[in-house]
Amino acid sequence: MINRYSSRKEKLDESFLNKKLKNAKSYDRIAGYFRSSILELSGEDLENIEGKVRVICNSDLNIEDVKTAIAAQNAMRKDWCSNNPEEEYKNIPKKLVKLYNLLKSKKLEIRVMPNEAFGLIHGKAGVITFKDDTETSFIGSINESYSAFKINYEMIWEDDSDEAVKWVQDEFNSLWNSKYAVPLCDFIIEDIKRISSREKIDKIDDWKKECNPAEVVVESSVYRKELGLWNHQKYFVNLAFNEHKKSYGARYILADMVGLGKTVQLALSAQLMALYGNKPVLVIAPKTLIWQWQEEINNLLDMPSAVWDGKDWIDENGIKHVSSDISCIKKCPRRVGIISQGLITSNSPITEKLLEIEYECIIVDECHRARRKNLSQNKMDQKADPNNLMKFLLQISRNTKSMLLATATPVQLYPIEAYDLMSILAQKNDSVLGSVLSQWRTYPNKGLDLVMGKEVLKRQSEIFEWVRDPFPPSSEDRNFERIRRSIELKDDKFILKHSDKDKLRKPDLSRLERLIQGDYIQNYNPYIRHIVRRTRDYLETTINPETNEPYLKPVKVKLFGENKKEAIVLPVYLQEAYNYAEQFCELLKKRVKGGGFFKTLLLKRLGSTMIAGKNTAKKLLADVNGLLDDSSEDEELESSNEVLSEFKDLSPEEIQCLNNLVYMLDENIDNDPKYNLVYKLLVKDKWLRRGCIIFSQYYDSAYWVAENLSKDLGKVKIGIYAGGDKSGIFTNGIYERCSKENIKKMVKNKEIKVLVGTDAASEGLNLQTLGSLINLDLPWNPTRLEQRKGRIQRIGQVYDEVYIYNMRYKDSVEDKVHHILSERLENIHNLFGQIPDILQDVWIDVALNDIEKAKERIDSVPKKHPFDLRYQTCVGEIDWESCSKVLDVDEKRKYLMNGWEVKK
Numbered sequence: 001m002i003n004r005y006s007s008r009k010e011k012l013d014e015s016f017l018n019k020k021l022k023n024a025k026s027y028d029r030i031a032g033y034f035r036s037s038i039l040e041l042s043g044e045d046l047e048n049i050e051g052k053v054r055v056i057c058n059s060d061l062n063i064e065d066v067k068t069a070i071a072a073q074n075a076m077r078k079d080w081c082s083n084n085p086e087e088e089y090k091n092i093p094k095k096l097v098k099l100y101n102l103l104k105s106k107k108l109e110i111r112v113m114p115n116e117a118f119g120l121i122h123g124k125a126g127v128i129t130f131k132d133d134t135e136t137s138f139i140g141s142i143n144e145s146y147s148a149f150k151i152n153y154e155m156i157w158e159d160d161s162d163e164a165v166k167w168v169q170d171e172f173n174s175l176w177n178s179k180y181a182v183p184l185c186d187f188i189i190e191d192i193k194r195i196s197s198r199e200k201i202d203k204i205d206d207w208k209k210e211c212n213p214a215e216v217v218v219e220s221s222v223y224r225k226e227l228g229l230w231n232h233q234k235y236f237v238n239l240a241f242n243e244h245k246k247s248y249g250a251r252y253i254l255a256d257m258v259g260l261g262k263t264v265q266l267a268l269s270a271q272l273m274a275l276y277g278n279k280p281v282l283v284i285a286p287k288t289l290i291w292q293w294q295e296e297i298n299n300l301l302d303m304p305s306a307v308w309d310g311k312d313w314i315d316e317n318g319i320k321h322v323s324s325d326i327s328c329i330k331k332c333p334r335r336v337g338i339i340s341q342g343l344i345t346s347n348s349p350i351t352e353k354l355l356e357i358e359y360e361c362i363i364v365d366e367c368h369r370a371r372r373k374n375l376s377q378n379k380m381d382q383k384a385d386p387n388n389l390m391k392f393l394l395q396i397s398r399n400t401k402s403m404l405l406a407t408a409t410p411v412q413l414y415p416i417e418a419y420d421l422m423s424i425l426a427q428k429n430d431s432v433l434g435s436v437l438s439q440w441r442t443y444p445n446k447g448l449d450l451v452m453g454k455e456v457l458k459r460q461s462e463i464f465e466w467v468r469d470p471f472p473p474s475s476e477d478r479n480f481e482r483i484r485r486s487i488e489l490k491d492d493k494f495i496l497k498h499s500d501k502d503k504l505r506k507p508d509l510s511r512l513e514r515l516i517q518g519d520y521i522q523n524y525n526p527y528i529r530h531i532v533r534r535t536r537d538y539l540e541t542t543i544n545p546e547t548n549e550p551y552l553k554p555v556k557v558k559l560f561g562e563n564k565k566e567a568i569v570l571p572v573y574l575q576e577a578y579n580y581a582e583q584f585c586e587l588l589k590k591r592v593k594g595g596g597f598f599k600t601l602l603l604k605r606l607g608s609t610m611i612a613g614k615n616t617a618k619k620l621l622a623d624v625n626g627l628l629d630d631s632s633e634d635e636e637l638e639s640s641n642e643v644l645s646e647f648k649d650l651s652p653e654e655i656q657c658l659n660n661l662v663y664m665l666d667e668n669i670d671n672d673p674k675y676n677l678v679y680k681l682l683v684k685d686k687w688l689r690r691g692c693i694i695f696s697q698y699y700d701s702a703y704w705v706a707e708n709l710s711k712d713l714g715k716v717k718i719g720i721y722a723g724g725d726k727s728g729i730f731t732n733g734i735y736e737r738c739s740k741e742n743i744k745k746m747v748k749n750k751e752i753k754v755l756v757g758t759d760a761a762s763e764g765l766n767l768q769t770l771g772s773l774i775n776l777d778l779p780w781n782p783t784r785l786e787q788r789k790g791r792i793q794r795i796g797q798v799y800d801e802v803y804i805y806n807m808r809y810k811d812s813v814e815d816k817v818h819h820i821l822s823e824r825l826e827n828i829h830n831l832f833g834q835i836p837d838i839l840q841d842v843w844i845d846v847a848l849n850d851i852e853k854a855k856e857r858i859d860s861v862p863k864k865h866p867f868d869l870r871y872q873t874c875v876g877e878i879d880w881e882s883c884s885k886v887l888d889v890d891e892k893r894k895y896l897m898n899g900w901e902v903k904k
Helices: 012-021 034-043 063-067 069-081 093-104 162-176 186-196 204-208 213-217 231-244 262-276 287-301 326-330 341-345 350-354 388-399 416-426 444-451 460-468 478-487 498-503 506-517 520-524 526-530 536-541 572-589 595-608 610-622 624-633 641-646 652-667 673-683 699-713 740-748 782-789 813-832 837-847 851-859 870-874 889-896
Strands: 002-006 024-033 053-059 108-114 124-130 135-140 155-159 199-201 251-254 281-285 306-308 313-315 336-340 359-365 400-406 556-560 692-695 718-721 728-731 734-737 754-757 772-775 801-806 885-887
Touching: 012 024, 024 034, 024 162, 034 053, 034 069, 034 108, 053 162, 069 186, 093 108, 093 186, 124 162, 135 162, 204 262, 204 889, 213 231, 213 262, 213 885, 231 251, 231 262, 231 400, 251 262, 251 416, 251 526, 262 281, 262 287, 262 336, 262 359, 262 400, 262 889, 281 287, 281 341, 287 306, 287 336, 326 350, 336 341, 341 350, 341 388, 359 388, 388 400, 388 416, 400 416, 416 444, 416 526, 444 520, 444 526, 460 498, 460 506, 460 520, 478 498, 478 506, 506 520, 520 526, 572 595, 572 610, 572 652, 595 610, 595 699, 595 813, 610 652, 610 699, 673 692, 673 699, 673 772, 699 718, 699 728, 699 754, 718 740, 772 782, 885 889
Parallel strands: 024 053, 053 108, 199 885, 251 400, 281 336, 281 359, 306 336, 359 400, 556 801, 692 754, 692 772, 718 754, 772 801
Antiparallel strands: 002 155, 024 124, 124 135, 135 155, 306 313, 718 728, 728 734
């Protein structure tokens, strides 16, 4: 029988849908857009249905998103959060509870498919099976399940004939069983429950009563726009914040391996500390990272900040707060201020002003740059002669409650480097290394040997000296808590006196003696307490008992270009160009002190692309200062003015060499071996399908490769990501300037599948949608390679395995260094999580033909990590996601917008 319904004549929710569903056995439904559809389902009478309710919806998912389960889950989560559901649905808590119960019980099953699969689902229809096994079907102009029936003008055509029911059921089945249809993700289901009981905290003072980190972060961008935080990240934040709330503050070195999200851990810890207290927060980072810090904490944590550019503070909106003199550095317009390490290493006068301020927290990124000058094996027993950065940190450490240092390599070459970092934390804080008279401070090398198991203490009285100062806090172990309570040693005191031992009750004395006789030094020493280090391998291979899944989704790396056969053979014309470059540098070296500098500079650029080599030679011929135009991303030129000033009045022989070099490259510029290999990988080897980031140290190379790929790949958009305002998009060989933010969005939305970047793209850029990486050249600072890899081997990567191709010419400097490092590179990387910066000198040694010195440097790297990875086993399951109490985002931001209130 055919029945026709119109909302003009009757209430459709009463006369049709709920009336039919009361006697239903099952219900299959083709709905509209998933965000509104699933919420409207809560108005339908689904509880009385005997069996399953199945609903298929469409969404803004990309077809690429549903190729892997994790990509689909992540894309659906972002789609859900993009509509701000916590605000949109805050007034319907009962409906949300009902919907959650239906979804959790599996009575209601929902699948979502991309709009791209069949276009938007405008055809709304359903099949209802009754308890007596009869069926009916309906189609109509119903836009959504409930409001459409109740509010809008709608029409429904019901037909219970076998033919009609079969037709609608077949349509439903084709969508439900489509390869593009994916189940509604668990995050959305649990978020529906959270929003149903959501409660807003309007005042910072109200939040301070419990100080729950989840209430600050659960609705920040890192959760609502990105993918949230992993348990190892939450663990550190909890650890640091809980210590900060104590009178002595938090003092930690965060030494997680590259790609495990150190920045967000440090920044969130600092944000909580800033909200808890009222003093300034200072971030000290390398110059290349200061803007990344500002952008990342603003975008991920909704945390405003200001960067000191050397003259003025610049806030997160790019507004410059003009200063009258350097004393204005004490008037940061935001609670969080970010400065460059370069200001400190260059002895800028601002350092004295910064030392006049009391801080809530200080963060130092890449802290391993703070080191002693007298660093060699035969000087380990000498008192440290600190460099400018270390000297400054030793001073400013006294002015802050909490201090967090970050580096993936707390030990570059010698264990004493870890002691130096610990010394920075220990200033005016006995919780780290104890009092100034402690054994750990008095005999630092012996302490390190004890930690590494090179030396063992045998006499109980001697061990007691190492245990009592500093004596561990109660949080370390229940035994320490009992001993402290027995002698009334407060938690903010860390010296156990000799007389205290006599006050211990017999059971507590026995406990202390067992600790001393046992493995105290290995398990409770200061280094273990204050250096937090987690490895990617541990997190990816260890199963979390709470979830039966690894703590971190494994992302394997498949390396190409590593064996001898994959080194690119130099064609004759390029070999000749190299020879001219060598001849020029040899001639130059005879009359210029900086000859070695120019040799490394020219060989590196020639090894990148022919265009980079050609342009460099032309600038040397015209005006060497023209090289500075490309210096913003070139570390070797940051302090090269003195060397460049020596370069003038080229001799006729030098000019001839450079002219021959330019001619040879010019004649063969269209046959660059590296470009040809890039094109082969993208097209023939199909890396284009996976998406690819191509890195070069030089803008010349990046621009030229992007332009040529655009011409050769036709309509494929090629992005170029570089420093300053040099970013843009090539289409069919035509360049159009584009902001970095827009390029990021286009990569994220898969509108750009090939991105060519300078090392400006190696920091602060998340490229989880790209599954391959090509290093057009190999940076001589090994850390850069790790940073590049970290763009795709990171949390949220859609592929289980990423491809990386490292290009190098056979018998080039890069090839020689690769040969020397190949045996030890993997071991060094596994040990430290990244290659120590010190190995940058290896490249220079090889370029200057000092092979023996290069090998000596490599062999000085420790073969075993000096510290036990205690925090591997402390990941745990920390539930912040279900937190229904949330600090008002405007209140939080307003509080953090307050500038530094510093007394003159």
